[in-house]
Structure formats: C-alpha cells, structure tokens
Amino acid sequence: MYTIRQFLRPSNVEEAYQALTAARNNTVLGGCMWLRLGHRAIGTAIDLSGLNLDAITDTGDTIEIGAMVSLRQLETSELLQQQYGTLFRDAVSGIVGTQFRNTATVGGSVYGRFGFSDVLTALLALPAQVKLYRRGTISIEEFAAMPYEKDILESIILPKQIYAASYQHMRFQATDFPVLTCAVSCRDDVYRISVGARPQKACLAYHGSSPDAQRITDNLNFSSNMRASADYRRKICPVLIRRALKEVQVCR
C-alpha cells in the first residue's frame, strides 16, 4: 500500500521543481494508474494538473504534447492523425479501457520509461524531443536511454510533418500488457524503427534507408518474463517489423 504525506498542486513549474528536489521521496504524479499497485512512501505528491500541460498544441513547425495530456486525447487527436496517421491511435487503443486512458498521462508514460510502454515505442519512431524543466530539450532516444533523475517533463515536441507510420503489437489478450511492440515511421525514404516490451524499455532499433527486419532483430537484446521467453520475442520481432514496413509502404 502506498502512502502520501502531503499533496501539492503548484502554480508554476519552478515551484513544482523546488518541491520535487526538496526531499528524496517527493514525487511528481502522472495519471496515478499504477500508484496503488506499489508500496511507495511518498513525502510530497506533486500534481501538475494546474499547469496547463493538458493540451496538444499546434505551434506552427511543431506539435507540442503537454505532459498531462491523457492517452485518450492522444488516441482521438485529429491533429496527430493528420501528421502521423493512426500511429498513436493504434498504439494506445489497446491499453486497458477508455476510463483508464482518460486518466493515464503522456508524461507519466514517458517519464516512467516502463518496459511495456506502448507510448514510448510510438514516440521513438518519430524524431520526437522531450522538454525537461532542468535539463532542457533532448531527443526522445537520449531520454529513453538515460538514467532516472529528478526533473519535470513538461512536454513532448514532434515535428509537424507528415510521416507514414505504423504501430504493431503482440498481446495474448486484449487490454493486457504487450508481449512485444514495434513502431515504424518513414519520411523521405528514411525509416525509424523502434521496438519495445522486449521486455526492456523501448529503444530506437533502426534509423536509415534500407531496413532489414531480420538484421534489426539480430542487433536487439531480448529477455524472458512471465509473458514470453526471449526466444519467442526474437521470433516474432521480425514479423512485427515486416508487417509495419508493409503498412508504411502502403501509406506512402
């Protein structure tokens, strides 16, 4: 059972950051979907819902997704569909249920860098950037690979360009965690391919113009967990990549 000693809804990001770094057990709240499944003793729980980070904004050259945007917003956004097709809809629509996705946040999903994260896999297939309060703006692949540190994720920034994109996942049961996830995007004959739920967190598996599904798979590490073995994942990975590539080629 988790406990929270104090609840804070800051009025600006600086206040949130000061509170976060004031004590080791202070924590920024995402959607709180996994909170009750853990056993954390949280000092101050910092709620970012008063910081206007809950919008998907067209800034002209980029699309900015606030940290408090819900997965349901990601799923239903016409702006995102215009640029990246059904990439985000396909990535999140299998996550539990509508009520869950109404509350789960992009910031929580990305900052957590959970191995099973569909959102991180989808974002890695695009040249996305992560805007952090202290560290500044860094690429999503750098963020995914770096160790956890105390910072506040403000938003995700995507280029406002049309990408042919596809999201593939393997789930044994609808709404369950995925066994393997894969996202592919293509623009100007340059492909970005990400693979997640290996079960390690998602990574950018390929960036170039002549993707080979088997070779990409051979360069990835897979492990076993209660859902599937490493061998099983290694077998289905090239299948998902090929399916995604085929779909992307049709989109183009």
Add this chain to the structure above:
Amino acid sequence: MQITIAINGKNYTRLVDPDTTLYTFVRDCGCYSVKCGCETTNCGLCTVWMDGTPVLSCSVLAARAAGHEITTLEGVLEESKQFTDFLAAEGAEQCGFCSPGFIMNVLAMKRELSNPTESEIQQYLSGNLCRCTGYAGQMRAIRKYMEVEA
C-alpha cells in the same frame, strides 16, 4: 487536508488524507453504486464521471478531484433508466456487481460517439469486465438502446 468535491451537483467538504482515493470519498458521501472490484485499474466497476469524462475512481486521488464535478450513477438515474430496462429485458446481468460502472460507461459512450460500430462499442467498453454474462446480452441491450436513442 480539507477538500470540496461536487458530487451529483452537491458540494461535499471533507477532511481527507492526501492518499485518499476518489472511490473512498464518493462512498463516504453515500454514493454506494460505486463499487471496487479489482483494485488494479482493470475492471471498470468504480467508473464515475469527472467533468463528464469516465474515469476509474479507484485510481484518482480525491485531492486531485477537488474542484471538479463528479457524477455517479445516483446522479443520472433518469438517463440510465432506459438503458437499464434494455439490460433487464435482455437478461444481460446476473450478479449485477459490475452494472453501475458498466452503465456509466455506456452512457458516456452514448454522449461521446454518434452511431458507433460494433467494434467501436467493444473497444470503448473493453475496460468494463463482467464475469457472469459473457457480454452477449449486454451487446444486445446496447444495440437496442442505441437504436432507440438515434
């Protein structure tokens, strides 16, 4: 900490611990239609609306819900009557434990989607688990409800 939450149009002010969930809060305020099933954010039994959007009250902190409008089944009894008549007519429930959360999500779907397909209905309601019925009766009830309302 002291918070005020509007539930079904009425303000409730309570002293709560920061880790109190919205589920506990609404039950303390007498909304016993809201049930807790899985406690792992999977079953949808605890569904309420927060500002008109269905959420899982077991995973929303009461402190976060402060200042928002919460609606439980008690607040939409009139609206739910037509659909529950179809549920009863189709024999679409047995123990009834999941019904409040299920009804809240069906009403939310009705408001959000116009003329949804079978697969859209199934996807929208995939977060509501029923261990008794096998969903066939529920789907019949939803289809009839949607036809009448359209």
